[in-house]
Amino acid sequence: MKTRAHQSLQDETYATLRRWLSLGRFVPGERLRIHALAGQLGVGEMPVRAALVRLAGESALVNLPNRGVVVPQLTRAQFDDILNVRVMLEGEAASLAVTRIAADEIARLDALCAHMAEALAQNKRARYLDANEDFHLLLYRASGSPLLVDLIETVWLQVGPISNLLFDDDGFAHTLNSAHEALMRRLKRRDAEGVRRAVERDLRHAARQLRTHCLPDETHTAHNADPP
Structure with a gap:
């Protein structure tokens, strides 16, 4: 079972990455690397991974074969x-x-x-x-x-x-x-x-x-x- 602190960290990580996407910090076609994001945020890889899963579920990101998690490009x-x-x-x-x-x-x-x-x-x-x-x-x-x-x-x-x-x-x-x-x-x-x-x-x-x-x-x- 997740602790309250663990859940809070996941939520904060998700909220930060969500805001970065909304503000254009990442560009279309950019690959998001879990290790690099964890370093920028000062957190472990688990909350970053969980946040990326949530954002993919909202169609804010996609997971492409052989490329990983990518910011989608709109038609x-x-x-x-x-x-x-x-x-x-x-x-x-x-x-x-x-x-x-x-x-x-x-x-x-x-x-x-x-x-x-x-x-x-x-x-x-x-x-x-x-x-x-x-x-x-x-x-x-x-x-x-x-x-x-x-x-x-x-x-x-x-x-x-x-x-x-x-x-x-x-x-x-x-x-x-x-x-x-x-x-x-x-x-x-x-x-x-x-x-x-x-x-x-x-x-x-x-x-x-x-x-x-x-x-x-x-x-x-x-x-x-x-x-x-």
Whole structure:
């Protein structure tokens, strides 16, 4: 039987790797080595192995013959499907948040929006992605629906690894915060439909860049996500 401390370590390891995937710390096609991850996390290999099994079960990772655990590469059709689901889920969460969000939370969103603008100006992609996740999570959690937020975070696992590719084009990267600024203007007016449209604009704007890095659909071969 697992001890409480052992289970807690497994959960913490899983949560950390899950966040790293969501934030694009790993890139599509990258092989994740258990020994190396254990060293980075300062834990044994067992909790890392258990975390990778859980993430494979969520389709965030795949286990390929002769390659081990790999970050999957999306086809364009898969990316389009995920985008449509994100628009539905995130648009609804943002719309629900408009009438429920507190004034101090709006102030925090304002600060995060400014932080993102600063990160883009300084070409600090990791800082931008961190602030971007915090911005969207704060907004969506204000919806009052923990289940909706859980679904959104699960879908994020599918697209997190390609998020760094937003910065391949410097000119494009500097446009990333415009939808957030529009969202804030509408949020302050408590315009639920306007906030929903701003979220959709944000997602579809980023998608134009990210989709170009996806695999052509005809080259995709389905892989079984066996335990690592």
